[in-house]
Amino acid sequence: MELPGRAVLKVAKVPTDPDDLAASVLKCFYALAISAPSLLSRFCVSTTLATNAMVEGTKKDVCAICIGLRPKQSIEYANEVVTIDGGHDASGNEVHPLDLSKLTSAMARVNSNSFAISARFGVRNPEHEVMTSNEVLNVRPSATVVRGSELVGSLGMEERLFLAAKNAELAHVMSGLIRAIGSVTKVPASSTYILKGDGSLVSTEEAALKPIMTVLSGPAASAIGGSVLTGSRNALVIDVGSTTTDISLIHDGRVRLAQNGAAVGSSRLRVPAVDITTISLGGNTEIFFDDGRPKLGHRAVRPLCLAPDAPRLMKDRSFLFPVSGKVYGITPTDLFRAKGRSEYGDKGIATAALAALAQACDLSTDELFGTLEEMIRSRLLRSLSTALTEVMLSEGGDADTLLRGGPHLRTVLRVGVPIVGIGAPVRPFLDLLEGRMECEMIVPEHHEVGNAVGVVCTGVFGRREVVVRCEPRMVQGEQVMTYNVTTSCGQRTFPDCEEAVKFAAAIGTSELRDYMERSRVRKYQTKVYVRDITYQEYGVRKVAETVVTVTVEER
16 A cells, blocks of 8 residues: 555455464465565554464463462463462552562472463552562563553453463464564564554564454454545444454544453453454355254355365255354355355356255245345344444344334334445445445445555554542541552552642653654654542542543554
8 A cells, every 4th residue: 555645556365374374464465566575664464363362272381470369260271370478459558568489489380481460459559560570580581471460450350360361372472473474574573563452553562562452453454444445434344254244333533442341252351452243244154954944054164156076065965954064065155146246156056056955945046045135134234233232132032023124114224324344245245234224335445455454554552541549548647638640660659639640641651652662653642631530428529530541643
C-alpha cells in the first residue's frame, strides 16, 4: 500500500498453514515480489499466534511464583509452583514481609527458565513482585520473568498469575516468529510492527516482551480494514473466513473494545482487545444429512468442489454424513457454486453433491437450496443481533423463531450503521441478508485482503490509567486523608490531592513517552483526562478515587 493515500498497489493471498505461520507469511510476502524490502516504510503483521496458543496450549515451561496467597485451584498452566510469604493489603500497605530466603532456596530446585510472578494486591503495590523478579534474575540472569501487575491493573491475583504465565510461554514463540520473518524477508526490524488486540501497532521488541497483548489482533485488523476500504468511521464489520465469521463494531474510526478484556476459548483475559462476536460459519462449514434432514454443522471440512478426487469420494455417499475424520464434504462453498453465486470450485461436482443430499432428504433441489440458505441466514441474523445488543441469543430458541418470521410475519432488522463485508467468501453470505436488513451493505474492492489493509492502516497509540486513591490513615491518634498512587516499583503517598494528581499525570506521561520511543514514533499527541469517582455519605458528595488517564497517538 502507498501511505498516506491508502492506495492498494499489489495484493497476494495464500492459505495459512497453522503448523507453520512463519512459512505462510513468507510465502505470501514472496508472492508480492517486492524488489527492495529494505525500502519499505513499514512491514506490519497481524498474527493468530497468541490466540491459537491460548486455545490449543503450548509447551508448559513456566514456574509460577505466588506471593502471599495459596491459589484456590490447581495451577495446571505451569509445570512448577513456588509459594512464599509476602503481599500487601488493599491500601498498598505491607501485610507480611517478603520471604526471599524461601525463594532463594526454592530456586535451587526449579528447572524452568521462564517465571510468572503475582503478589497479593500487587496492583496496589508491586514492590514484592519487583523484589522477587530481581532475585530470580540474580540467580538466573537469562530467565524470562513476567510480573502480573505490569500486564494489567485489575484486581485478581490468580487471574494475573495465569496471564503472566501465558505471556512467559508466548515470549519465546513470538520471538521465534519475529526472527524467522526478519531473517528471510530482509525487512529491517526498525520497520516491522505487530498488531495488538486493541487495534494499535507495537514494535517487534515490545511484542516479544508482551505477546499476550496480540491476542485477537486478527479480528482487530479485519475491523479496521473494513473501515478503511469503505471510508466508514462507524460500521458493523463482518469478516467471513473459511471456518468462522467475526463481527465487530467500528465507532468513530476505532474498534470497540471489550469491557472485560479478551475472551479466548474458556479463558477471560484482562487485556485490551476488540469486542468481537465469533460464530462457526464460513465457506468450509459442514453441511450434512442427519435424522432425515439437512443440517448446518459447526465444524469445518474442505469443500467437495475443490477436492482433487471428488468423484471417488462421492461413490460411497459417506460425504453426506458427519463421520469422524472426514476431510471433504458439502459446505456453503459448494452450495453457492451450485447456485452460480460463486466461481470457486467445480460446479459439476457441487451440483451433483447437493443433488445427492436433496435425494437423501426427499426434497427437490430448490427446496434444499431454500432450506440451507435459511439456516445460514438465521445464524447470521442471530449473530448480528448479538453483536449489536450484546445479548447472547441461543440457536434454536425463541429469538431464532422471531428472526426467521413466518407466513404472516417478516422480521427486518433496522441497523443504524452500514454493514461492511470483508473476507474472500463474504459476498454470497451477505446476499442472503437482502430484504432482511434495513441498512447499507457494502462489499468493498480488495475485501479479500481486508485484514492486511487494516493492519497497515492503523498506527501506534497508547493509554495509561493512574489511580489516585483517597484513603484515611491514623496519624498520632487522628484520622487524616492521604492520597496514594501506585507506580511500577511501589507506592507513593501524598498529603495533598492536587499534588498526587500532578504526580499521576507525570508518571503516566513519562511511561507513554518511553513506550512511543520504544515504538520508534517521533511525532505523537499526548492528552490527559482527570475524572473523580464519587459516592454519597449522609448527603455529602465525597471522592473515593481520582482516575488520571493519559493517551498518546501517532500523528
